[in-house]
Amino acid sequence: MGIIEGIAIKGLTTLTTTLVKKFVELGWNNVAKEFEQTFNKDDLIAFCKACDEYVNIRTLYSSQKDVFIDDVYVPLFMTPIENKKNEYEISNLSFYNEGITSIIGKAGQGKSTFLRKMMINELKSGGTIPIFFELKYIKSDTPLLSQLTEWFERHNLKASEKTLNRLFKEGHIKLFLDGFDEIHPKLHDDALSKIKDISRSYPKTTVIVTTRPDTLITTEPFISNFIVKDLTTNNVRQLFMNISNKDEEQTEEAMQQIEEYPHIKEITKTPILAILLFITYRAWSKIPDNLSDFYKKIFITLLTHHDSLKPGKKIDRGIDIPLNDHQIEDIFGIFCFMTFSEDMSAFSIREASELMEKALETECYDYVNPDNLVDIIKKCTGILCSDGYDVLTFSHKSLQEYYTATYIKEQSIHDKRNFYKSVKCSEQERKYGAVLNFLKAVDTTHYTTYYYIPCFKEMFKTDNVKPKLTQEVICQGVKNLANTVSVPFTISKEMESSKDLDPKKHSIGVRLEAKENTSTYFYMQLMQAVIIGLIQSNIYFDFVDENIDLIKQRTEINEEYEISLNSLLTKIPEEDSQKFYNFLEGAVEEFFSKEYEYLIARLKKKKQPSLLNKVFKNKNKKEIIT
Structure with missing residues (x-):
């Protein structure tokens, strides 16, 4: 028996029986007959099995096998944007709100996990039939209702659009739409229009959308906005316990070290960074004491931690790669930039190999087998992971964005100046917003000079940039x-x-x-x-x-x-x-x-003469005196 079947089949069976009875009472005999045939017990069991994909997830600390979401879920709270005193925690909540609800969270804050947990709650309650639709797959040339009909077919329920239309109208479906920010920026207007059309056509249906901050949907009128709250210290402790297989000693040691470094404590506010921090701690037996050091250690830590080897010791990965860990990291940065710039968050194994080959050629490592390198990154870091047959994806979008930023950081000043100038417009900022945020941390000087200050002058209508805001x-x-x-x-x-x-x-x-x-x-x-x-x-x-x-x-x-x-x-x-x-x-x-x-x-400070400049300037002066 599948996980979803075990927790949901009773509720779904009861719901469908109730709906058939209701349709008969309303005189909708044909609808009742079609609904009874489509949502019979065997097909509902098949539907539950197909939905297991939403509750069995891969994580950075479990990249080779699925884990059930309830085994790793840490309670998260959300709060209405207009009244932050009210909090909702959805461990056992069946959320209902007519119209569109937008759940806004930062990168890695657990929005998708949050939504999947909501779906489980809905399946358990048997109140409605939930649809979990990933918006990165939305099609611009097909009505959303037709795409949702296809979703049911992929999940073993062959319901007609007419049947779905009835269910939506009566509020018997709850629509979970994941990742508005993962839609290509050029398609944001069209996607938002489709979502609003569904909500207008079916006002009784609860539509819940997740997104990062500052996307088009967050400023749209008549959409209820909720913000995902940061992890608390207790949340972080519980997350560390999940990662460490309930190792209390290791968890408490890590928590004590975090308390010593306030800047590092700041980054544990999102699950993805808290997980990376704990993995780094396990590998190095020490919490990095600053943010920059933490980011620099991520890749090498992930590359080595699966082998349980100390840093510096040569790793036998079973595949011959004539590159050291830092060279692999550089190549991966190029790979991330190429995939990100082409809006590829998922790709076939063949596409990954072709892209990796181009990345290797860029650094004159064309003698390295790209298939082997893809395999190493997949098996040893978990940053790339399988997503169905012959498909690879990033375990989290923010990791692709971070390594895209590290690639940009290493480019020439001329190329970086052109990049910052090119992204200083609304469409490119939608796409590169998270990358720019990482560049603020890893390429601070050029980010400030070529992007931040020009944006500031434009917004605040000033030519003068003073030390303090006047x-x-x-x-x-x-x-x-x-x-x-x-x-x-x-x-x-x-x-x-x-x-x-x-x-x-x-x-x-x-x-x-x-x-x-x-x-x-x-x-x-x-x-x-x-x-x-x-x-x-x-x-x-x-x-x-x-x-x-x-x-x-x-x-x-x-x-x-x-x-x-x-x-x-x-x-x-x-x-x-x-x-x-x-x-x-x-x-x-x-x-x-x-x-x-x-x-x-x-x-x-950075505009002051460099140490290199000072040393050789003084040396030249001495030579002239001599």
């Missing part, structure tokens, strides 16, 4: 933001005033009207602050009350009433407008001040 510059930035953001309004015909707006069901959104060749780096980080400011100040609701008839007229012809933020602020009392501006100025100070001052101060 109030004048902050004000200029906020005014520019207000001119670049618009606020859409849509309400139902029945509403008499904003008092009829249920904040739990009515999520406010904003739109960024930036030009294609403009950076959105600073703008996107302030979007949520704009939304919170509009809610807390009541500006949004007051505007609805004063313009409700006009907004209704637009709604009746399926249009939104949209107004620029700047225009909105001119239509309210000056005192309220100033309070809103003050709130945004505080957000700019909170979000950017610390980062800005650190990067500018570090750049100033």
